[in-house]
Amino acid sequence: MTGAIVITTPAELRDRYQLGASVGLVPTMGSLHEGHLSLIRRAAAENDLAVVSAFVNPTQFNDPFDLARYPRSLERDVELATSAGANLVYAPEVATVYPAGFATRVHVDRITELWEGESRPGHFDAVATVVSILLNQVRPDRAYFGEKDFQQLAMIRQMHRDLAVPGEIVACPTVREPDGLAMSSRNARLSEGERAVAPVLYEALRAMDEAARGGERSSLKLAILGALIVKRALEIELEYLQVVNPETVEPLEVAIPGARAIVAATIGDTRLIDNLELLSGES
């Protein structure tokens, strides 16, 4: 297998595009795991060229220590991306994304004020801005994002629609460990004991879905049920657990099919998020 080619500038990247070929982009911060690879496989299957961007975006970290300890492994990422079908890995320098004098910020109203937006000030603006830049530099026909980061996906969809960005945003399902824990680069930070209790988040979401299927449609009661399950693991500090509208992420009083249960919790000093569609397949 020949490896994906690493490119560091948009001009070089587009030199590789052949006339009429379709391009799929998977934006990542590197440290690829099976979750990312599922997006890459899909991008490779649906496009002539699959581009994976690997860029640890400094502006989206609230804590400089968090940025410093974010894992970086370009060589390994190129190998993994290649094995999943990527043709090009776009790994720009910080100055290629934010040239000297950079002064623009993309802000999406409303969606960004809730949940993750409350606990991570400025984070979503940083994500909306870097995604806009990457979409403009790579110019993909389709860009692939994980449902794992559900609020982020809702924000990107809104930004994409509002700014009439060309191409399509494709949402991809969350890939999980066999015990249900959503895959995340942060999972590596969990101690053995923390890792053992982490699947309780997904367990709570599943219990909420089961209760909803059993006829309980009060979001409050579903959230209480889920919170009781999470609280069984004493190491976990629950931040929020809510049933929300999947487009606006605003709280819903009644769980309707397609509603999303979303959760954030801290185990030790690792913050995890997860979510699940409720009543999927029901009408």
Ligand code: AMP
């Ligand atoms: P990150 O490198 O963590 O910023 O993630 C890059 C992309 O991969 C985002 O669109 C994430 O939503 C997606 N992603 C991360 N973890 C998973 C997962 N477990 N399943 C599916 N997609 C994921």
